[in-house]
Structure formats: C-alpha cells, structure tokens
Amino acid sequence: MKKFFTLLFASAMLPGLLWAQVTLQGKITDATTKQALSGAAVRLDDGQISLADADGIYKINNVKTGTHQISVSFVGYHGKKLTISLSNSQTFNIALEPSSLLADEVVVNATRASENSATTFKNVSKADIAKNNFGQDLPYLLDQTPSVVSFSDGGAGVGYTGLRIRGSDAARINVTINGIPYNDSESQGSFWVNLPDFATSVDNIQIQRGVGTSTNGAGAFGGSLNIQTGKLADAPYVELNNSGGSYQTLKNSLNIGTGLINGKFAFDGRLSRIVSDGYIDRASSDLKSFFASGAYYGNNSLLRVNVFSGTEKTYQAWNGVPEDKLKTDRRFNEFTYDNQTDNYQQDHYQLIYSKSFSDKISANAALHYTKGRGYYEEFKDKQGFAKYGLDTLFIGTDTIAKTDLIRRRWLSNKFYGATYAVRYQPDNKTDFTLGGAYNEYDGDHFGEIIWARYASQSGIRDKYYFDSAFKTDFNIYAKGSYRLNNISLFADMQYRHIFYQFSGYDRNLNNVAQDDELNFFNPKLGFTYFINPESNFYASYAVAHREPNRKDYTESSTNTRPKPERLDDIEIGYRIKKSWLSAGANIYLMNYKDQLVLTGQINDVGGYIRSNVKDSYRNGIELDATFGISPKLSWALTSTFSQNKVKNFVEFIDQYSGPDYDFVGQQKNEYTKTDIAFSPNYVGSSTIAYRPIKAFEVALLSKYVSKQYLDNTSNDNRKLDAFFVNNLRLNYNFALKGVKAIELGLLVNNIFNELYESNGYTFSSIYDGSISTSNYYFPQAETNFLVSLNLKF
Template sequence: MKNLFAFLSLFALSYCAFSQEKVQDSTKVETLDEVLVKAVRVNATSPITHSNVTKKQIEKRNLGQDIPVLLNYLPSVVTTSDAGAGVGYTGIRVRGINAQSTNVTINGIPYNDAESLGTFWVNLGDFASSVESLQLQRGVGTSTNGSGAFGASVNVLTDAISNQAKAEISNAFGSFNTRKHTVKFSTGKLFSDTERSRSVEIAGRLSQINSDGYIDRAETDLKSYFLQASYIDDNTLIKAITFGGKEVTYQAWNGIDAETLETNRTFNSAGIYTDANGDTQFYDNEVDNYNQDHYQLHWNQRYNNNWSTNIGLNYTYGRGYFEQYKEDEDFLDYNLDEIVIGGETINTTDLIRRRWLDNDFYVLNMSANYKNNALDLTFGTSVSHYDGDHFGEIIWAQYTSNSTLRGRYYEGNGLKNDFSTFAKATYRVNDKVSLYGDLQLRLVNYKTTGLTSDRIPFNVDENYSFFNPKAGITYRLNSNNSIYFSYARANREPNRDDFENNADVKPEQLNDFELGWRHNTKTFKINTNIYYMLYNEQLVLTGQIDNVGNPIRTNSGKSSRLGLEIDAAIAISSKFSIQPNITLSSNKNKETIASIDGVLTNLGRTNISFSPELVAANALVFQPKKNLQLSLLSKYVGEQFMVNTDDKASKLDSYFVNDFNVTYEVKPKSIFKSIVLSGLVNNIFNKEYVSNGADYGGGYIYYYPQATTNFLIGATLKF
C-alpha cells in the first residue's frame, strides 16, 4: 500500500523521539484522546447549540448505512439517499442548509473537499465503525479548521486507545441484497512500562459493504480500511493513523419525473442508450469509481496541570473517475476532427468517456490550551494546500477520428491555499456566569487554469480575507438550569461549481444569533434554542443539478432563517424513555427576481429552497432487560420547495416515516466476550415518499424516491 512503509517508519521515529520522562500530573480533566478534537469542539455548558453522539449510540443502528443516515434523528437534520436505501451517495441538510455549507473534520483535520466544499461519505464506507464520538454543532458553531460552517459542523473523533486486546467480527444482511462485513482488532496496550505508564497500541479495521440499492442498478461496492498505531504515557499521546476506501457506485443522480414516479418509482435513466437495432439498453459500467487515502499524525502533549499542545499532520490522496456512455456526441465538444466515410461527412459519434479527479491535500494543525479553575483558553493555526487535476478521457468511440486511447480532451487544475488562526476562551466569572469569546482570521487563495469539462477556458484567481468573531454568555440559574446567548459571524468562499456557473459569484456572510435554555435532571433533559441567521449573499440551492449530479447554487442577496429547536430526553420509568425533538422555522429570501414566461419579475419575499418549516423526530425506547433494547424511531419532514420562486410545481410533499430498531446482547461464558444481535426495519408502514428533487427548468421536475419497507439484520462477535 502506497506510503505504508513511510507511515510505519514515521510512527517508529515518533515513538523514539517522544518517549520522554512523564510530567507528574495526577489531575486529568480530559483524556489525551479528547484533546485531538478540543480545538474544534465545545463542552456541555458552552453557548453553542450542539448534540453529542457516542460510539454506543452509533453501534445500535450501524448496519451498513452511511453516517448522514445515522444522524437522521438529530434536531433540524434532513437526509436523503440517491440509491434510496441509505447506502452509497447520501446527503444531509441541517436547518435547510446543504452539505457544501456544513464543515466536517476528522480528528480536527478538514474533510470537506477543498474545491467543491462537499462531503462524500461514500469514499469512506463503514467509517462509522471507527468513530469514537461525534459532535454536531448547529449554526456557525465554534471556530473550526477548513471552510467555515454555515449551517452546521460535524466533528468526528476516531477510535480511542483500548486498554485490553480485543477483536470483533461483524456481519449484516438485508433488503436489496445489502451486506456488510467488518473485522476489527486492537492489541491493547503493549510493552507497558507501569513505572512510567508507557505503552503502545495497534488497532485496525477492514470493511466491505455491497448493496443493489432500491433504485434500479444503483449498486454500491464499498471497501475501506482503518489502521492506527499509538504511543501513550501519562502526558503524551502520539497517533499515526491511515484510513481510506474505494467506492464503485452505479450512478443514480438523474431522478425521475412525476409520471414515472407514479408508474415505476425505481426507474433509473442513467446509462440508457439505443443499440444498433433500435432497442433500449443500459450501459453496465455507468459508474463512479473513486479511491481516497488519508494519512494523519497527531502528537498531543500535556506539560503540567495547565498547559497542553496538539500538532496534527495530514495528507489525503484522492483519485478516480465517473464513466458514461454518450450517444450522438458532437466532435467539436471533444476536440475531434470531422471525418468522411464513403462520401458522407461524420461529425457525431457514440462514445464512452471518463471524467477524472486526481488530487492531493496537505494539512498542518497546531493548537495550545491553557486551563485553570477560571479560564479555558485555546489558540492555534491551520494551514492547508490543495492541488487537484481535472481531465477527461475517451476510452471508446464509434468513430475515433483523431482521438487516441486515453487521450485527454480537456485538462484543468485547481490550487487552493487556506490559512487560519484563532483564539478562543471560556472564562468563568463566578459560579453563575461564564463568558465565551472566539476570534478567527482566515485567508484563502483559489486559482484555476485550463478548461472545464465542457472545454470552456476556466481561469479563476481569487483571494479572500475573512474575520470571524464570536461571543457568548452562559448563565447558570441553578444546578439544573442554565440559559445562554451567543453571536457569531461566518464568511465563506464560493466553490468551484459556483465559479463555473457564475463568474460574478460573491462570497457569502452570516450573522448568527442563538438564545437557549438547558434543563438537566436525572429523568428529564430538555434543550430549547431560538436562532436567527441573517445572511448576505447566501449561496442557496437553485434546485438544479449539473451533469455530474452536483447541486447548482446562486447568491440570494439578503435572506434569513428564524427558528425554534427543542430536543428532550424523558425517562418515563427505568425501562421506558421518550426522546423527541422538533424544529419550527421560517426561511426567507428578502427579494427574489426571476424570469417568469420570459419576463423578469420581482416576486418579493419567497421561501428558501429545501428548507421545510417543520422538522420533527422522536425515539420511543423500551428496555425490558439490561441486554435488550427496542426503539421506535419516527421522523417528520414538512413540505419544502426545490426552487426559490415558491413555484407550486416544485414543491416536495411532507412525509412521516417510522423505523424499528432492536438490539440484544448475549455474554457467553467462553470463546466470545459478547454477541450483539441487531435488527433495523426501515419505513415500517411502507410509506412511498420523496426526500429530494431537482428542477431542471422549463417544467422538468425530477424526484428522488426513497425505499419502502426494508430491513437489515446483523450480528457482532466480540472476542
């Protein structure tokens, strides 16, 4: 495996270099594992609206579906799946804001694609099996690394060090020929030096997930791995981590029209063509094929009761293509010359093309933390460099003209440099009041050269300077109640697709106000939050997608989101609990000007696309025995528009879906430490619903139907 030797060598050198005398420190407020994400996370009393998800919570439904689907029942979250069943390409929106505006970090390292700003979980199949914990911050949140958060940030911490040796084998099977196979291991702490509390641990995972998908031919083949080597003592943690995956996914991003939705809701037009006999066929390799490998090195050091530091290094290598069969393509679009056969001039051809991405991404994170009884101060910097090649190949053509095998008919390059520095602090004034402040400076340079996939010159050279201040206050009413208020500003640059679709695209700015109340007792917890998000030039979804399935966005001038979020956990008894949440919101463009029947018309205030006014979820959890849990999970998403003009034809209907989850653990007396049996029945009432859509203009509205009743069952054997 590429760079594996360097990875192991780097670990060995790090082990030797930092095997130093420990600092005598018996006060351990947080584990060194947690310091990996301290710079991008907030604690329970911070004036930042957030939800925490633990490994134990993830495991109950981790049967092969992607991370966005596993987060579906968190407040203000709406998810969707191209293949209809939660495996393959999945999407997540928080407070109505798309994935391009959601910041994702893994161990503090930015995961969003630097150019598209999107997050493609499909590249990391079964990554949920290597997650120790996850925090979803809604709104701007705290300063984070990489592109700014405009609707949410997802901060992932990968597996913590295990004290004991262990292994597990996990298998799951279900509808649409879905199957998941996972093998995990940990050596536990090796070569332990009890006098100096030194030890080494090696852990890893291999996974494969396959599914035929609910939608026709929406097959998915995901292979992934995770490997970490760790050195730890009382005050030092060094982790060398590599993880990645390879995905081959049949394209399912076209959607279907209203008539097909009624008559054949699983139809997939991707790959369709007409053969020499005039019969309809489907190309069998109309796939997305992509590899992504990540290499991370983290060094956390605690110096005394007050000071600790973190250094993180990352290299990500991504490469792959999507392949398409195209009919009657114009020679000029591929830089081909006309040919003459038998006196007939030929200037079109059937062909098979591949559009490639080949990119490298480097990151350096550094942060330091000072903490005493009153002050918790973190400051640091992040530097990243992205270099991405875009090019297209013709791998077959009916008429080859002057093309050559694997000859490139377009080439382009994108370079992006991102520098940010921040300082944030929480100061406890007294037992009642704590203050929060956060300042970030971010500098971005983005430059492109060459041609787009449509062979149009594409030259961007933009520099952005963003200052993002944040402040808040938390007031503790008593031991069970607190209120908080925060203000945060965020600025965010356009992505590559924004520049391709509009040369005059502007960066977007958000002023986010949050007012919340938290109540916490042993049997009743409730979080209530009112947010007001005021935008300038928000890049909103137009409802359209480009020819590779990416959503098209446009600046919307002045816009706002006003909402109320409530989530709770209520213990009715020792065996039965209820966990509801609800979001009520108003999401408006201040002024929308659109072409109606060829005439520019001012439509005034309109709804922001893909922003339902009501999103609610609930979990009814029954635990008759300690080792048995049954959960009824319910999700309601209100109606939403696919466009910003309030066009009724583009409205997605509301839907109410219920899932049933059961887990049962057996602890044998020999061989296995534990056997965990789990089952998930999705959409138990067989609801036919649509979670996403696209408006191609001219009345062409397309929908993405989701699966009717389907199931997954699994067993995990723990040694």
C-alpha cells in the first residue's frame, strides 16, 4: 500500500512538475538601428546560455518557474542585467545600446574592399573557416572560393601546401595579417607550413582577385589574402579542439580567452600541435604553434599586442613523383635518408593601435617584428670537393675528389617595420584614407657540412657559403570614394619604393654582390552604380608592378637581370543580394607586360632564371552564387572560365653529346599564343549543404579543375590532367550542462577515390639529337577521412 500511495502521489504531482519548467525566448536587437544582433549571448542564473541566431533569436528551454536573473552581452554593446519573473513560457525581446569600444575591424579597414566597392572580392567568415578546419592548412580551407586551386607536397593537406588564384602562384599573391605583410621579402612567397593551425586564430579573411586595393607589402599580381585574427570575445571561454584520421594525422588545440575584464582588458591564447605521416611515403610533418593576444579597449581607442609563432619539421617531399612511378607507386618518395627534413621556426610580434578622434576621423598604426631561422638537411652522394671550396685529397697513391656528405642550408632573417592609415569620413558620401608602410628585411643564407665520408680540410660548423641580403620597402597610398546619387566614384593611388642589396657567395660559390633600386606608381580607378538597394554594377582599372625575386637577381648579372613586371587589370562586375540569394558575376582582363616566366635559357653567369615575356594575358568570367533553396537546404556555386596566354614564347633546351654528356649549347623553340603554365581554362566548385535539424548539417563539397600545362609550351606531354574531387562533411553541435557546445565533425575527402595530381614540374634535354622530357608530379591523397571533437566551455 505504501508503494501504491507513493506512486499515486508522484503521478498527481507529475503534471505540476512538467508545468514548472517553461521556455524563455526572444530577439536581441540594436537599440538604435533595430537590426538583429547575431551571436549575442543570453545567460540565465542557472548556468544555461543561448546565443542569438542569424535573426537575433535566442531560446532557453526547461527553465524553472519563478524569479530569475538574466544577463545579455554582445561585443561593441553595453551589457544588460535584468530580473524577470516566469510563471509560464514567455517571449522577452531585448535591445542593447552600442558602446564606445572601438571595434577590431578598424585595424584592417584601410586595406580592405568595402561591401559595395569596385573591387572583385570574397569574404570568408570565422564560421565558414571553422566548419572545414580539421587540421589541414589554410589553402585547403579556401579551396571552395572562386578561382582557387590548392595543392600539397605531401598529398594530404598538411605540411607544405599552397594555392593559386586565377593561375597566379604564391609569389604573386599578396598576404597580410592584420594589415602587416606576410610574404617573404626575397622569394615573395607565403609559406603556410610556418603557421600551423593558424586558421583557428583567424576571425575572417577577405580574398581580393586581380590587383585589388592598395595594400602593404609585395604587389598583388593575381590576388590578395587579407587576414584578420580573432576579435574581442563577448565572454570568457575555453575550447579544446581535437581531430585525427588517415595517415596518422592528429591535431590538438587549446584555446582560452578572458572576454572583457573591467570593461577594458581582454586576453586570448592558443596552443596547437599537428602531426601527420602524409600521403606520400615519409612525407611526415611535426608542427607546433601558439598565438597570444592582449588588448586594451579605451574610450574610442584600442591597443592590441599579438605574439604568435610556428615551428615545423617536415620530411622532404618537394621533388615530387616521377611520371613513370605514378601508375606503379604513386606514393613514391626518392629521398631515403632518415633526416631528410626541413626545419624552421618563425616568430611574429605585432603592436597595433587604433584611435577614433571623432565620428569623422579615425587612425591606426602598427609596429611589427618577425624573426625566422631554420635549415633543410639532405644527404648528397659523390659530391665534388670543388663545389664546397674544399681541396682534393691525396691518400697514398689514391686521389679523392668526391665524397658522400650531409649538408644543411640555413636561412636566418629579420623583418620589421611600421604601417599606418588615417581615415576621414566627413559625411555619408565621402570616404578618404591615407596610408602606407616602411619595412626592412635583413637575411643571411649559409651552408654547413655536418658529416662527410672524406672531410678534406673542412671543420665543424664551417660555412662553405655565406651571403647576406638587405631590402627596404616603402609605400604610401591615398584612396577615396564619393557617392553621387546612385554612383560611387573610387580612386586609389600608390607609390612604392624598393631598395635591394646583397653580398657574399651563394650556394654555387658565385659572388652575388648586387644592388637595385626601383620606383613604382600604381593607380586604380573605378565606380559602382547602385541599381537598387539589393544590386549594383561596378567597373575598375588598376595597375600593379612587381620586382624580380631573389633568384632572378643572384643567378644573373646586372647585364642580364630581368626587368620588373607590370599588370593592367580591368574588372567589370555585377552583385545582387536578396534574402534567398547572394550572387556575383565579373569579367576580368589582366594584361601583363614583361611577365617573368621560366624559359630554360642560360644567362651570362650560367643561371636558369625567369625571363621577361613581352606580352601575356589572363581573361575570364567568374560566377559566384549562394542559393537559399529552403530553410534547410543551400547551394553555393563558383565557376571560372578563362583564357591565359603568352603571345610569343621562346623555349630553350640544353643539348649534350658524347660519353661524358658534354654541354654543346641550347636548342631554341618558338611558340605563338600558348597557355600560361598552371592556368586551367575552367575551375568550378559546389557546396550543397542540408540541415535536417538545426544542430546537424551534411554537405557535399565538389571541385573540378580542367587540365593544366606544366610549362608554357601547351605540350600535351607535359600537363596535369583534369580532376573532379568530392568531399563529404558532417557537423553536429549540441550542448550539455556545464559545456557550452560540443561539436562533432567528419570530413571524408575524395569520396570517389579520384587519382589526381594538382601540381608538378617538367624539364627537358637533348642528347645526341634525341630529346628527353622528365615530368614530376605531386599526387594527392586517395579516399581519406578526418574526425573532430571540439569542446567549448
């Protein structure tokens, strides 16, 4: 009877218990503009948290009836604390007042294209990056954006990776981090292996295609990546991000932040490690990095210090796979020495200050310092002593002129300088910015023999070559826009001055002492015509110049030094944005004068350097659209149709003869209107995302790249075949008590097991009248997977 009455009592009380838990929901808006504040945080005194969605809607279930304290916060707004009494489910809307805290966006505004500017660009948000961030490098996370082709030496997207935009390689893509140049001053490339897991610390990226707006650092000759690191978090947080999968790939990352302390201070940090064996045999990576940031938010001012560093040890796979191995052993790596590795560390320091003087004038300035040092180690057999400045050995009756050895080739450098920008907006029609930068690079190149079968007269840590380089880069730009009814006019003028000097002896023991001084003027003009509030038409004309790189100088003389390149870029486009559609279409005409390409020609010092081709061009049409087919289904598409041509190309091939392969000269071949190397005529991507429930999304990511040639001869025997690759991505998010969010992810790459290569190189020679061509390729991974578990507190 006791159990019966207990059960009867519980049954009677059950409806009351159920009704004692209610739902609190509502909308968070800007008190002035009435716009929804997506991401605003609502916290209940029982520990439950809800973040407002894209429409500003928050919702908290299973709230006990009674009196509660709730707090609402959002970056850039004054927080609110409220007391409410709940007896049943309620809708409670909240409006927040903007605060005087200066937004982090002002740091990069000076070098970015605005929403309606006459520039072709794509913005990538933190959420977009996070969905795809399973530990692969940044180029792979940007692979679905227009005109981008990514590739990896190791084949799995970890380690040495790169991307091309409109066929232009890393040396022609300007990269800035918080407005500070990242490209290497000498090679002009960007090496993502030195920034492992940097994507986790990125808030957003703007990808400009073509010349784009004036920026700091090297001139953009195909595109720009303008990267902004993390902004102020609205609350303290701790995140543990973990992923792993095929080829023993594993990523671990710890992220912490304080949110705003006493309304003034904020600190954020990240510690990461990524390891992978790579798809190619022995193409392993061991990558470590950290990111630390501290900020002071004053009334209308912001002071931020960023310190970040990356260190990498990567087994070399940069020679690729010979063509004859692709069908029998596509994971082949010709290196077998157990420490055939690349080792490098790069430390970055940024001090950024921004100030809003009034509602019309604002400014920002930054000091930066980067220290890099490292080496690659390699085993070389049968090396002539003379190549290392060593004497021939005479032991008894034996003459020894060659030896097996292990060498290290070092790079140690410093890059430092300052950037600034002042913005003046007297009214809603006029926007003017004056900005610029001064940077210096100081770098040493040297080599050591750390082991030799026969050491000759070499000693421990002797340097068999040493040369140093010094480069200054100064630029100043002024840009402005003026709105006249439905037309916005745009002008951007930049002056850039470069001084480059180096001395000493290079790895071939040649004296490389030279200096050069260059001055460039880069004008840009354009307009945007606003058809209606949802769509606009734009057109622009821009000029860019670019200096030769280190090798172009060191392996030539002042008599054969190549000339700088010039690019004239015309962009014509249309943009439309509706609730269910965001789309753009543009035509580009990029005409090069004196573009630098490899021809195989030997110059007066015996070097194979890039040569200027008088006329070449890239013309194309780019399409980019995202359709909201339904609340649960979306489809993002990109397509680029292009022609990329060298009007007149001359190829030089070395000729040899006799049993000792004596060099006898070069054969000259002339071509007309050939394709520029690594420039596919079509690049397309598709992302179909389906969200059956709010917490779960499944997406199919597809990429098609048409054939590409390995050189500028349009020879079908020297090409990369077209490829069509599909990836499957699953993301599931939920929360538990005490855990803000639990994110589960699965990424299955190349689900149809496409065998393809996305990069390579070629060279030819002639022996006794018979031509021989060697093609090397970088195969990409077959079907593989990565899983992730991210915990947010």
